[in-house]
Amino acid sequence: MSILNEISENLQKGRAKAVKQLVQQAIDEGLPAGRILDEGLLSGMSVIGEKFKRNEVFVPEVLVAARAMNMGAQLLKPLLAEEGVKAAGKVRIGTVKGDLHDIGKNLVKMMMEGKGLEVIDLGTDVAPETFVETAINEGCRIICCSALLTTTMGVMEEVVKKAEEAGIRDKVKIMVGGAPVTESFAEKIGADRYTPDAASAADCAVELCRA
Amino acid sequence: MAAVKVNGKAVEAPYGSLLSDILPRGSTDTPCGGHGRCGKCRVTAHGALSAPSPEELVHLTPGELAAGVRLACCARIEGGCTVTANAAGQSRVQMDGELPKLRLNPGFTGYGAAVDVGTTTLAACLYNGDGTRLARAGGPNPQQAWGADVISRVGAALSGGGRDLARSVREGIGELLHRMSSEAGIGPEQIEEVVITGNTAMLYLLTETGPECLARAPFTAGRLFGEELPAAGLRLPCVHAKAYLTRCISAFVGGDITSALLYSGICGGPKTRMLIDVGTNGETALWHRGRLTCCSTAAGPAFEGAGLSMGMPGQTGAVDHVLVKDGGIFPHVLGEGTPLGICGSGVVDALACLLELNILDESGFLEDDPAIIAPPVSLTQRDVRMVQLAKSAVSAGIRTLMHRAGVTCREIEELVVAGGFGSYLNVESAGKIGLLPMELVPKVKVLGNGALSGAAMLLLDRDMRGCSESLAARAETADLSADEYFMEAYTEGMLF
Numbered sequence: 021m022s023i024l025n026e027i028s029e030n031l032q033k034g035r036a037k038a039v040k041q042l043v044q045q046a047i048d049e050g051l052p053a054g055r056i057l058d059e060g061l062l063s064g065m066s067v068i069g070e071k072f073k074r075n076e077v078f079v080p081e082v083l084v085a086a087r088a089m090n091m092g093a094q095l096l097k098p099l100l101a102e103e104g105v106k107a108a109g110k111v112r113i114g115t116v117k118g119d120l121h122d123i124g125k126n127l128v129k130m131m132m133e134g135k136g137l138e139v140i141d142l143g144t145d146v147a148p149e150t151f152v153e154t155a156i157n158e159g160c161r162i163i164c165c166s167a168l169l170t171t172t173m174g175v176m177e178e179v180v181k182k183a184e185e186a187g188i189r190d191k192v193k194i195m196v197g198g199a200p201v202t203e204s205f206a207e208k209i210g211a212d213r214y215t216p217d218a219a220s221a222a223d224c225a226v227e228l229c230r231a
Numbered sequence: 232m233a234a235v236k237v238n239g240k241a242v243e244a245p246y247g248s249l250l251s252d253i254l255p256r257g258s259t260d261t262p263c264g265g266h267g268r269c270g271k272c273r274v275t276a277h278g279a280l281s282a283p284s285p286e287e288l289v290h291l292t293p294g295e296l297a298a299g300v301r302l303a304c305c306a307r308i309e310g311g312c313t314v315t316a317n318a319a320g321q322s323r324v325q326m327d328g329e330l331p332k333l334r335l336n337p338g339f340t341g342y343g344a345a346v347d348v349g350t351t352t353l354a355a356c357l358y359n360g361d362g363t364r365l366a367r368a369g370g371p372n373p374q375q376a377w378g379a380d381v382i383s384r385v386g387a388a389l390s391g392g393g394r395d396l397a398r399s400v401r402e403g404i405g406e407l408l409h410r411m412s413s414e415a416g417i418g419p420e421q422i423e424e425v426v427i428t429g430n431t432a433m434l435y436l437l438t439e440t441g442p443e444c445l446a447r448a449p450f451t452a453g454r455l456f457g458e459e460l461p462a463a464g465l466r467l468p469c470v471h472a473k474a475y476l477t478r479c480i481s482a483f484v485g486g487d488i489t490s491a492l493l494y495s496g497i498c499g500g501p502k503t504r505m506l507i508d509v510g511t512n513g514e515t516a517l518w519h520r521g522r523l524t525c526c527s528t529a530a531g532p533a534f535e536g537a538g539l540s541m542g543m544p545g546q547t548g549a550v551d552h553v554l555v556k557d558g559g560i561f562p563h564v565l566g567e568g569t570p571l572g573i574c575g576s577g578v579v580d581a582l583a584c585l586l587e588l589n590i591l592d593e594s595g596f597l598e599d600d601p602a603i604i605a606p607p608v609s610l611t612q613r614d615v616r617m618v619q620l621a622k623s624a625v626s627a628g629i630r631t632l633m634h635r636a637g638v639t640c641r642e643i644e645e646l647v648v649a650g651g652f653g654s655y656l657n658v659e660s661a662g663k664i665g666l667l668p669m670e671l672v673p674k675v676k677v678l679g680n681g682a683l684s685g686a687a688m689l690l691l692d693r694d695m696r697g698c699s700e701s702l703a704a705r706a707e708t709a710d711l712s713a714d715e716y717f718m719e720a721y722t723e724g725m726l727f
Contacts, residue, residue, distance in 0.1 A: 076596060078595050079619075079725055080725050080726055117448075119447065123721075169447070170264070170266070171386045171447055199268075200263075203286070
């Protein structure tokens with residue numbers, strides 16, 4: 021098995037230490053950091069993402085796999101900068117104001133990072149203006165809003181409005197998700213995309229960044 | 232107006248109205264409150280109707296759609312049509328238990344009533360002045376039409392439904408009082424005192440208190456009750472009575488927990504003991520060295536029968552227990568008839584059996600998806616994932632309270648399981664799937680409807696009100712949303 025395959029396999033099993041060692045070994049062997057990232061770490065994460073979408077693996081497996089990926093990515097970071105490898109896109113993510121649930125949001129973040137996107141996490145209880153301001157300041161292509169309560173999902177509409185007011189609606193796409201959110205709701209509030217699970221959200225974000 | 236036939240009866244409905252708008256209340260299950268998320272409000276409809284919505288396409292198979300099955304909360308009337316809705320069944324209601332010996336000190340001489348306003352069911356009992364129970368009554372909480380969970384109803388109240396929600400539960404309570412009165416041969420106006428218990432949101436909605444503070448973070452309840460009101464103000468048929476509402480501890484640990492704690496007797500004394508009530512929320516309380524700490528975790532609707540592909544409340548036709556015999560699955564169906572779905576206690580048993588038979592592995596992966604429990608009732612991989620989230624939320628709440636107090640399972644002398652779901656639950660299975668810590672299973676004591684029994688105690692001995700109020704006031708509520716230990720226990724607890 022090639023070392024890149026080994027990285028992918030170990031990542032899928034959540035073996036963080038092994039992933040870190042193998043990434044270091046691959047670097048020492050002179051493999052380009054961009055290739056280690058794409059064919060090792062991200063390829064492993066994308067297998068996890070697909071399995072998650074099919075319900076074959078669940079939150080704990082995604083968490084340990086993401087932890088392993090981060091261990092490897094830490095080593096690659098300075099090298100990627102040197103090689104001039106850029107993230108596939110920049111995303112702002114957060115749970116909307118009044119809502120403190122963050123498991124779903126964290127999963128989306130991990131899946132997006134697993135697709136090579138740069139994700140800036142605003143945490144929970146995030147005000148609509150914060151989403152918009154920081155998206156402008158950081159030059160993000162996508163704003164992702166999460167809500168788990170029927171009583172807080174309405175805040176997503178305010179995020180869309182604030183983005184309109186700021187005049188960034190043509191540059192920034194707004195994605196929404198969370199247990200009470202539906203396709204019709206997303207349509208009603210004028211959000212760009214609704215995705216039912218974390219892996220689909222990551223696929224959708226990649227697609228939006230490519231467009 | 233369009234001509235519509237509902238269950239054979241001709242009615243007129245405005246064009247564009249939803250089927251759910253014209254169906255009589257209670258004729259379908261609406262655990263999600265009519266937002267197209269649960270797929271439980273199935274009806275059969277033919278005629279001029281809107282095209283299936285995206286939500287209907289998610290929940291209904293092409294075969295079902297072809298047969299005219301629609302979701303009442305999604306399908307709109309565009310002209311003449313016929314609708315058939317099968318009335319939702321009645322849920323089991325858990326009643327009060329035997330009361331301990333009380334120093335009788337009621338605030339009435341004739342008749343008094345205790346009422347538990349549960350999110351799913353209402354339960355009540357009627358006493359006379361010498362502490363004899365004369366009648367009991369129970370029924371569904373009519374607010375279910377606005378959704379199965381507390382947040383859906385708070386949301387409905389905030390979007391203008393507050394008055395209707397209050398009226399609906401008041402009528403529900405009123406009906407129980409009428410039924411009990413007639414059983415005891417008195418008039419409801421002869422009831423002089425009522426003690427009403429319920430979770431914080433239920434008491435807010437009953438009293439038509441604006442529930443804004445229960446809807447979003449930081450979830451600080453401005454009104455915690457522990458107060459006496461004229462029953463007439465609540466439009467109850469006992470027009471001369473005083474109504475005492477039990478003291479709540481916080482926004483998500485309500486007066487029902489306060490009264491269940493009173494009945495359980497776990498507070499006071501040197502023993503370290505816990506109480507848990509599992510529903511859509513898992514409310515947990517720990518008594519340790521004179522301190523009471525509580526928390527509430529979001530278990531979601533999985534244990535209430537909603538949210539699962541074939542989930543249903545504990546009604547006739549629900550698989551309520553499952554065991555393994557001779558290497559196969561043996562289900563029990565409520566009412567002994569044809570299995571129609573599976574309720575919370577059945578789900579817990581079923582997963583324990585699937586684990587034992589190695590059909591389900593410790594990561595939650597299902598070898599056969601869906602796993603047949605009692606044909607045609609099955610559990611899908613997605614269902615298992617829902618239960619994983621629910622059971623780990625509950626067990627992580629228990630573990631976090633213990634961790635904060637520095638207590639191990641060995642030091643816990645008793646785990647009191649209160650509430651309806653807890654009464655039907657096989658605690659062995661709960662231990663096997665990790666809903667309750669395995670080490671605590673031998674220490675479980677099932678309480679039944681401790682909230683109602685506790686309310687009866689507060690009715691028959693007024694002096695206890697002060698004690699329960701001060702206990703609730705001194706109780707600490709652990710905020711789990713920012714707790715790292717909880718998050719770790721939560722993710723670890725998802726495994727089996």
